[in-house]
Amino acid sequence: MQMLKERIRKDGKIMAGNVLKVDSFLNHQMDTDLFLELGKEFRRRFADVEINKILTIEASGIGIACVVAQSFHVPVVFAKKTKTKNIAGDVYTSTVESYTHGRVYDIIVSREFLGKGDKVLLIDDFLANGKALEGLAALVEESGAELAGAGIVIEKGFQVGGNLIRSRGIRLESLAIVESMDEKTGTIVFRGDEA
């Protein structure tokens, strides 16, 4: 998606350790007018699939998923990272290893909000090693719902997540795939744009 790639080139910052900082518009400060355009693009790419629920994971997936949902007119459910007082024991659960936070945590979704008959689109901001997406897919599987696909804003094409998810037969649409990035020159090469 050209508009997104241009925004990443303009406002993204390449940091040490292959970190791409896009927190000025994607996952700390959020440009919701941009999110609306991302939603339209996901709708276009998944036009041939029936979807009646969007599943994401807290925290940075939630804003994108909620705006994207306005192009699908379906409810959003977000997987929670910790068990709160407000949730009864009746949950699906899965374990995720976080690259960003360097720790392992459980994600949960109440059984009330996911189950047979649901056709689920996973939405998240980043795909790197694929652990969060795998965890969400496991929740969908456990619930008996159908996994329609996964929509990612930025995929780090040089990490294993994309191949992992695609090799599992999950339909994956990433709006921008970073093939490589160079901290010193500040250049980003996107998949499809290579010379």
Next chain:
Amino acid sequence: MQMLKERIRKDGKIMAGNVLKVDSFLNHQMDTDLFLELGKEFRRRFADVEINKILTIEASGIGIACVVAQSFHVPVVFAKKTKTKNIAGDVYTSTVESYTHGRVYDIIVSREFLGKGDKVLLIDDFLANGKALEGLAALVEESGAELAGAGIVIEKGFQVGGNLIRSRGIRLESLAIVESMDEKTGTIVFRGDEA
């Protein structure tokens, strides 16, 4: 807001310990078409105030804030509850005591995304004892930005938060204020609806 009160009466569940569970449409599964209506109502109520940024707190505030932002056409920033690798040391910070989670945590916002010249509307799903809102207001004050007001979806009128925030001179608009609720009968009385 009548539509919201009806939805709370229809889908809300009153639990032990004055817990109002609205996770089927507000803060676990999220009805983003409803959120769009909430956004229009906040826009109407804050029509006389200049707002150029919305600030919320993870996790359940994010979805609402991002959809509400579409009625204001301003960026959303969310305060994070833990320090991640992706954020440099240059942050505003405040401490919040969570009623739901029964613990104390720090919230942070990058200095890049809040500062002088910003006219900030705080958005959150619940107002109970007011600790989260106080924490957000403290971040705004620390940053030198101007606090335009706070928009809350559900205020628990029988807890201290509302009075606390109003007594500090913060303009507070709550779309539904629960005056009392009865776990046994399942009845909810909203402020303004008393006999």
